[in-house]
Amino acid sequence: MDDRLRETLSAMMDDEADELSVRRLLSHEDQADVRAQWQRWQGVHDLMHRGHSPAESVDVSVAVREALDGRARSRAPVVSQHREEPRRWQWSAAVAMVAAALLVGFGAGAGWESGEISPDELASVPVTEAPEIELTDSDLPVQEVALQGLDEKQREYMNRYLLEHAQHNSVGVGQGSVSYARLVSASGSY
Amino acid sequence: MKKAGTYSLRLINWSLPALLALILAMATPAYGVTEEKTAAYWLERLGPALNMTTYRGVFVYARGSSVHSMQIAHRYHKGVVEERLVLQDGASGEIVRRGMNVVCVLPEQGKMQLEQIIPSGPFAEALASQLVPVSRWYRAELQGEGRIAGYDVVIVALTAKDQHRYSHRLWLEKSTGLLVKSHVRAAGGEVLEHFQFTNLEITDAIPDNEFEIRSEGREISRTLNGEGAQADSQNGFSSASRKQGWHLGWRPDGFEPAAAPSSGKGQAVAFSDGLAAFSVFVEPAGTVHMPTGASRIGATTIYMRHMQSENNAFLVTVVGELPPASARQVADSVQIDEAFVLGASDQ
Numbered sequence: 001m002d003d004r005l006r007e008t009l010s011a012m013m014d015d016e017a018d019e020l021s022v023r024r025l026l027s028h029e030d031q032a033d034v035r036a037q038w039q040r041w042q043g044v045h046d047l048m049h050r051g052h053s054p055a056e057s058v059d060v061s062v063a064v065r066e067a068l069d070g071r072a073r074s075r076a077p078v079v080s081q082h083r084e085e086p087r088r089w090q091w092s093a094a095v096a097m098v099a100a101a102l103l104v105g106f107g108a109g110a111g112w113e114s115g116e117i118s119p120d121e122l123a124s125v126p127v128t129e130a131p132e133i134e135l136t137d138s139d140l141p142v143q144e145v146a147l148q149g150l151d152e153k154q155r156e157y158m159n160r161y162l163l164e165h166a167q168h169n170s171v172g173v174g175q176g177s178v179s180y181a182r183l184v185s186a187s188g189s190y
Numbered sequence: 191m192k193k194a195g196t197y198s199l200r201l202i203n204w205s206l207p208a209l210l211a212l213i214l215a216m217a218t219p220a221y222g223v224t225e226e227k228t229a230a231y232w233l234e235r236l237g238p239a240l241n242m243t244t245y246r247g248v249f250v251y252a253r254g255s256s257v258h259s260m261q262i263a264h265r266y267h268k269g270v271v272e273e274r275l276v277l278q279d280g281a282s283g284e285i286v287r288r289g290m291n292v293v294c295v296l297p298e299q300g301k302m303q304l305e306q307i308i309p310s311g312p313f314a315e316a317l318a319s320q321l322v323p324v325s326r327w328y329r330a331e332l333q334g335e336g337r338i339a340g341y342d343v344v345i346v347a348l349t350a351k352d353q354h355r356y357s358h359r360l361w362l363e364k365s366t367g368l369l370v371k372s373h374v375r376a377a378g379g380e381v382l383e384h385f386q387f388t389n390l391e392i393t394d395a396i397p398d399n400e401f402e403i404r405s406e407g408r409e410i411s412r413t414l415n416g417e418g419a420q421a422d423s424q425n426g427f428s429s430a431s432r433k434q435g436w437h438l439g440w441r442p443d444g445f446e447p448a449a450a451p452s453s454g455k456g457q458a459v460a461f462s463d464g465l466a467a468f469s470v471f472v473e474p475a476g477t478v479h480m481p482t483g484a485s486r487i488g489a490t491t492i493y494m495r496h497m498q499s500e501n502n503a504f505l506v507t508v509v510g511e512l513p514p515a516s517a518r519q520v521a522d523s524v525q526i527d528e529a530f531v532l533g534a535s536d537q
Binding site: 003142143144145146147149150153154157158161162164165 | 469478483515
């Protein structure tokens, strides 16, 4: 899967993909790869916005459907030697993607942050001190990069930064064992 | 002589908190007035307690999807901090520190180099030498008492005063001030990072043999102080390229440049508000293409972006315990100096 397809996938998550690139994505030869990537990102996306209701992820699948409808309408000009076969492929992929999105949306991916406290538990944690923090309107959502979406080289690259930071931290402001644990955590796999 | 020195230190260590606890107990009616001060008092104790308390135990550390548990033995013996940490899960390994000497026995984990795991500084100097008063950026309050790993604790909440940092909650053992549990929390109360002793014994003395290396494996030893840079020189990840030829146009209030000994050149690439820290790396873009955006592992955000300056591409990375929006703001404010651009093309 090349960067262009990844970008399309990413754009799809933001409802910003154009029809042409979605079509290109859906005709990619390794649909399993595409599906897996989508599933990972979607899972990460949902988990990072843990507060979101599962229903919100349906938006994404709607986007896929819309893109597919568009594809179906404009299918004619596409010249393909194996017209029928790719089409079936594409549809099965689309269905799978929608299914994956729904599945993840309804909590199948909730085990991802196993080290964390579950949303249920979080909800029951009494917030005795409501921090006086308000995000200003200028705080646009930050583009998220899923660790799972990175290839090995990229992960390694990121790991090094994490490690170096943990090292700075252990000297500058560490809290004893905590900073040490950060270091080990950064060097291990997550 | 040495013995006497140790003794008097321990005396200070134990009698001061006891005395203050007594005073506090007597001053209960004025609790509301003294509250701020007492939280500050516990914070002041935190740093020294981490070094000078003698203890052994097992703690867990969780962030993002990873949970680690580690066994630790720590003592302050003849004026020297000695520490032995043993990983309890995954691959076996241990780290022994005696004063400034660190010996590390760790199997290779994936692609990570053994050298990289050696901490470049003492684990616990930290809060003892704070430059910035924490209370300016966090509201410190006592939040009652509790019990952790069999010890009575006081709970200190450090609530962030703005959106550029996370809030912390610290559980400190009552008689020593030792940190036995901590949370890093997002503004909504979500716990991002969790550290906690599950088993703890605070004691007067731990025998020498508990500080001996027992694991088998490749041993690496290093003396701390200024020699931290050599580990990075492989795989094109050279710290030589981190000459500070750039500056930040913006950083959250209270984050001051902190020494970054691991780079070995005294460059200020780390910034700290006394509790949280972030590091900024600006490097000529390498062969690995990194996506732009933020990733989060527990309380740690890593934000990367590319920037162009005079036809040279740079990768800006901000890593730290700060919210993604703040990390992005810091990364976006990086300005590259002309000299750095020239230097980059040389390398």
